[in-house]
Amino acid sequence: MDMHLSSNNGPVVDRNEAEQRIAGPAKERLVVVGNGMAGMKTVEELLAKAPGRYEITVFGAEPHPNYNRIMLSPVLAGEKTFDQIVLNSREWYDANGITLLTGEPVEGIDRAAKTVVSQSGRVVSYDRLLLATGSMPFIIPVPGATLPGVIGFRDLADVDAMLEAAARGGRAVVIGGGLLGLEAANGLRVKGMDVTVIHLMPTLMERQLDPSAGTLLQRELERRGIEVLTGADTAEILGDERVTAVRLKDGRELPADIVVMAVGIRPNMALGKLAGLDCGRGIRVDDQMRTSDPSIFAVGECVEHRGVTWGLVAPLFEMAKVLADRLAGGEGGAYTGSVTSTKLKVTGVDVFSAGDFSGGEGTEDIVFRDAARGVYKRLVLKDGKLLGAVLYGDTKDGAWYFSLLKDGADVSAERETMIFGQGFGGADAGDPNAAIAALPDSAEICGCNGVCKGTIVKAITDKGLTSLDEVKAHTKASASCGGCAGTVERLLAVTLGDGFTAAPTVKPMCKCTHHSHDAVRAAIVDRGLKSMADVFQAMEWTTPDGCASCRPALNYYLLCAWPGEYTDDYQSRYINERVHANIQKDGTYSVVPRMWGGLTTASELRAIADVVDKFAIPTVKVTGGQRIDLFGVKKEDLPAVWADLNAAGMVSGHAYAKGLRTVKTCVGSEWCRFGTQDSTGLGVKLERMTWGTWTPHKVKLAVSGCPRNCAEATIKDLGVVCIDSGYELHVGGNGGLHVRACDLLVRVATEEEVLEYTGAFMQLYREEARYLERTAPWVERVGLDHIKAALVEDPERRRDLNARFLFSQTFSQDDPWAERAAKGVDRHEFNLLAEVG
Amino acid sequence: MDSIITEATALETVWTLVGSVDDIPVLGSRVVRTPQGDIALFRTAADEVFALEDSCPHKNGPLSQGIVHGHRVTCPLHNWVIELATGEAVAPDEGRTGHVPVRVEGRSVALALGEAKLSRGGCRKACGHV
Structure with missing residues (x-):
């Protein structure tokens, strides 16, 4: 194939420009099928390199001159007019001697005769043919997909259809939470429609964003009044004459006046296929953008190059450059694929991603979260080079990261500071202390409290501060979220020199965060954090999705704080x-x-x-x-x-749970000659009340019918010992690794009081103990007086605690075995994916 | 259970289709039973799929039952942390479990079982465990 082209090229290269002009009809004829961005970029580049070399004819299926397709979103949102996004006017085509045939799709290629034929029957001969037919929206094959009112988001006609629908108001359902779908959703919302986005995946834009950034984006869109349904699979589009609703596979029905399908694009290779060109997922081309026919080239979204198809503008332009050079007679470079970056074009939402941020073998993550500013940044490094970047909320360094990424630059020297952006380092980017020293006094250190570097340094020197806590007390820097604590410590080190030694701080929950269990818990309640992703962002987690240590803890804290609201995160539970x-x-x-x-x-x-x-x-x-x-x-x-x-009437015993395990009893007054009360009956009542609850660690109860204590109630988390006058309540015992006898909490007279105290004690433990802290170490840590103050000395608080416990129990007393045995919950857990061989 | 299709590619790697990415829960795992033993398939938050021998290098714990975080899984038996891409135990623990090349095309997941580097369990430390 190579030989064929170069022999074809030979005489062309030798021909001089004067000859060309005189020769006129002897000029080579270049026919371009497709008046879009890729085809016309090729033509523009070609004209710049070899003006007048070809007699050019361009076929466009759309009735317009060439326009900037990626700016259709701003047109939809009303931020730009169509005229503003036209790239080449008809005058430009005339001035460059190009024959432009719009509204005239090409229907066939006669490769032997080297001609194309258009829909209107026009036949045009070519020496070189360029296919730039782009792509088509992928319409998911569900019933109703062809109803009027179901539109793609691809060309100006689609935008016009959306604008027309928006003018009538009503409801729009956008299928697909990717780049295009969200831009469409935003545009329709701006135009006043009620918009719901249906997305199959668990988070938005999952191909461009990691789940953390995807979740932030979802929150922002929801704030703008766009409803987002993730993990939602479309079953059917309903309507008789035109669309009226979308039905999901889970049965939900969403009323819709229009449905925008934006689930993806498909290379438009019909023409190439019809002409017998080698096609895969697109029209196959080599590194010089040649198809299997040496006279026919292809660029843009319609091609498959090295097994990859592209749907972003940068790769198309890179292809166009390579091809234009080739067509101009140059040696041409080779197109070897692209490193891409994406930006969402929704005004006020800054999202950027580039490269490969999926991680994998040998990669490391640098994560930066600034909860106060709503910023999330993640860089993925491998072998000292930047492999990928995801930025949310602050994208000003996107271009810098992208250039580092494309150049494959060695960034090991900047590793410590590069997450803060270009120019953070100043004199010596490799040394974080030097980087901080180089910051201007006006640089904001604490975003929560708006404290800048100058204020902190002045406080340190004027007031002789030597510790983080003192700086916190005097300036409020790092007093809120604590995210800047490390920076403040560095500032102390820089200002005091050797006079500073970092103080030991609170023990963090795990390596993913610098916050303690207690701080995270308090934030969940005080700041209304209701999902794991919210906690990761607000508490500035340094990992994308936590670890096996923090996830179960967070899942418990959220479940405890928001009964009935928070959905248990199954994958954050121990097996x-x-x-x-x-x-x-x-x-x-x-x-x-x-x-x-x-x-x-x-x-x-x-x-x-x-x-x-x-x-x-x-x-x-x-x-x-x-x-x-x-x-x-x-x-x-x-x-x-x-x-x-x-x-047979049995339910789960929760012998596996950080929750209520058993209530051990002796037979008590029903049979035993020493029994003082019905310890068995009380044990059953306690177990009926407390089963199914989730607690920081396992909880075991016991009821003994007399002080002989056959049920060993005084080494239980809560033990009841019956006496003649009523009941003794003992708490904080443990018969395990470290044997601890209970402390006596209170003596009460009635079973009702035992139940109320038990509920209140359980809830206090649930709300105050750290995850995986048994009652014994908890009671030792907070002291028995603390427990007594809450439960014994404050009856109102006891009643409130008990009421909260009973409320949370209304969501937890479904037998998990029955759900799985009869209702098929989590069926995949118990089946093999496949059996091979 | 899903149907099994085996195809040979030009490279003569035999890829065995074992199911769809969507069959594996996000941050979860599913098991494929093979004559060489169980293979655990993991799906990360970023939708990548990895396959490891379903056996921790420590005491053969079923990694498929662990908690997946980032590109690692924590074994349910003794909390060893294993790299999904390599099967390597994260320091300070030492050991490696077998891994199997995975190919995802569209949503379909295929394994190159013939190229798997499997090594049945056993403690790699000199502590006498088998």
Whole structure:
């Protein structure tokens, strides 16, 4: 193929310009199919390099001159007019001697005769043919997709259709939460429509943004009044004569006057295919943009190059340059693919991404979050080079990152400071202290409280401050979110020189954050943070999606703070809580059905025996919590085992949960000659009240019928010891690693009081203890007086705590086994993805 | 269970289709059973898919049951952290579990089981565990 082209090219290169002009008709004929950005960029470049070399004819399917397609969004939003986005007027075509045929799609190519034929029957001969047919919106093949009122977002006609619909008001549903879909949604919203975006993926623009940035973007769009439904799959578009609604696979119906399909684009390769050119996902081209026919070239969104298709403008222009050079007779460079960046064109929303930010082997993340300014930045580095960048809220350094990325520059020297942007470093970018020293006095250090460098330095020198806490107290810098604490410490170091030693700070939750458990919890409640992504942003997490240590803790804190509102994040739970059984060392599970207060019946025992036989369960053991543990159950058998146990009236014993485990009892006054009260009955009542709750760590209760304490109630998280005059409540005991006897909390007279105290104690523990802190260390940490003050000395607070506990229980007392055994919840957990070989 | 299609490409790598990306929960895992043992497929927040031998280099814990974060998974048995891309244990722990090349085309996930570097479990430390 190479040989063919160069021999063809030979005489052309030798021909001089004068000859060309005189020769007139002997000029080579270049026919361009497609009057879009890629085709016309090629022509423009070609005219600049070799004016007058070709007799050029351009076919355009649209009735307009060439316009800037990527500016259609501002046209929709009313920020630009069509005239403002026209790239080349008809006069320009005339002035350059180009024959422009608009509204005239090409329908066929006769490669043998080297002619194209248009829809109107016009036949034009070519020496070189350039296909720049672009792409088409991908219309998802659901019923109703062809109804009037369903539009793509591709050309001016689509924009006109949207503007016309918007003028009538009403509701728009945009299918697709990518770049184009969101620009369409914003435009329609600006024009006054009620807009809902349906997006299949869990976060918006997932190809350009990581989940953190995607979530911030979603919040911003929601603030603008756009409804966003993620994880939403379109089932059908409804309507008789025109669209009336969209139905999702989960059954929800969204009324719609128009539906904009913006789920993606497909290379428009029909013409190439019809002509028998080699096509894959697009018209296949080599590095010189040649198709399988050496006289035919292709550029833009219609091509497949090295297995990749492109839908952004920068790669198209890079292709156009290479091809123009070639057509002009030059040696031409080679197009070898592009590194791309994207920016969302929604006014006031700054989003930028470039390169590969998916991470992977050997990469490291630098994450910067400024909660006060709503900024999120993430850089992905590998081998000292920038691999990708995602910026939200502050994109002014996007171009700088992009150039570092494209150049493959070694950034190891700037690694420490580059996240702050270009020019942060000043004299010596590699040294963070020097970088801070180089900052002007007016540089804002604490975004929350608006404190600048000069103020802090002055306070340090004037008042002789030597610690972060003192700076905090005097200037308020780092007193709110604490995100600038590190910078303030550096400022102390720079100002004081050797006189400064960093003070030990609070123990952070994990390596993802500098905040403590208590600070994060307080922020969740005080600042109304209701999702994990909100916490990551507000508390300036340094990882994109947390770790195995902080995620379960945050999930618990959110669940505890927002009962009924927060949706449990299943993937942030430890495996036992995720599958409601206990993993064993061989990867099998153990199953413990609940036995209320340690009571069971013949039919329950018979059902357990049958399950053991049916599923060949190898080990059956009586537990310390007065129930029966079935060991060695295969994961895939769990739902069937549960179904059989459910059928006999048994529910999950939560033996796997950071939650209420058991209420151990002795038989009490019903049978025992020493029994003072109905300890078994009270135990059952306590278990009925508290089962299903989620707590910072596991919770075990017990009720003993007399001070002989056969139920070992004084080494439980909460133990009740019955006495003649009523009940003793003991708290904070533990019979495990560090044995701790309970502290006596209070003596009460009635069962009702026992229940109220228990609910209140549970809630206080739920709200105040740190995740994975048992009641014993918690009581030791806060002191028994603190617990007594809340529960014993303040009856109103006790009642409120109990009421909050009972309210949260209304959302937690669904048997998780029944949901999985009968309702198919989390079915994928218990099935193999596939079996091979 | 999904249907299995095996195809050979020009490179003679045999890619075995095992399902769709959407079958794996985000920040979760699914298991493919093979004659060489169970393979755990992981899906990250950024929608990438990785495949590891479903066995921690420490004491063979099923990694598929762990918590996925970033490009790592934490083993459910003793909290070893394993790199999804390489199967390498994150320091200070030492060890490596087998990994399998993954190809995602569209939403389909295929494994190159023939090129998997599998090594059945066992403790790599000199602590006597098998």
